[in-house]
Amino acid sequence: MTSTRSTEISLRVNGETHSLTVDNRTTLLDALRERLDLTGTKKGCDQGQCGACTVLLDRQRVNSCLQLAVAAEGREVTTIEGLADGEELHPVQQAFVDLDGYQCGYCTPGQICSAVAVIEELAREWPSAATDDVRRPPAVTEEEIRERMSGNLCRCGAYVNIVRAVTQAAKNEQVNA
Known part of the structure; x- marks a missing residue:
């Protein structure tokens, strides 16, 4: 018979600190949804293949279904609920609304969190597999966005409207930088 071990952790989510006691096997996704009632992050495949559960961990995208909650302690977690500034949507959220970047909406929170990280990657001039010349900053192109959002x-x-929304938000970010 095996015993399960629990650990008391402190998670910083969307700017707020939460103390939780979790089974060491609890994923960040389950901690967010079941313990903190942050249900915007969706459980899709529960295997890290679909991206519906994407959140930002220290401003980088992760599949929260593969991330253990105990491993997120001391790090900044941002979910879809933490992107807007009060009633004002995050620019990526607004672009999804403006350009109809969703249909059923189930994947949208993960798509938006991923897009926020993609735009930051482009701003940091990180190359991708679609970058023509890694010695130069990657351009905001549909091909680049498709590769990064894959x-x-x-x-x-x-996808067509998702790519358009991310491209618009990325180009607007460049203008405002």
């Missing part, structure tokens, strides 16, 4: 699946096939 870990986020949309069962409805709203």
Whole structure:
């Protein structure tokens, strides 16, 4: 008979600190949804293949279904609920609304969190597999966006508008930088 071990952790989520006692096997996704009632992050495949559970961990995207909650202690977690500034949508959220970057909406929180990280990657001039010349900053192109967003699946096939929304938000970010 095996015993389960629990650990008391402190999670900083969307700017607030939460103390939780969790089974050491609890994923960040389950801690967010079941313990903190942050249900915007969706459970899709629960295997890290669809991206519906994407959140930002220290401003980088992760599949929260693969991340243990205990391993997120001391790090900054941002979910879809933490992107807006009060009633004002995050620019990526606004672009998804403006350009109809969703259909059923199930994958949208993960898509948006991933897009926020993609735009930051581009701003940091990180190359991707689609970058033509890694000696120069990557351009904001549909090909670049598609490559970087490839870990986020949309069962409805709203990719054309998702790519348009991320591209618009990225170009607006460049203008405002």
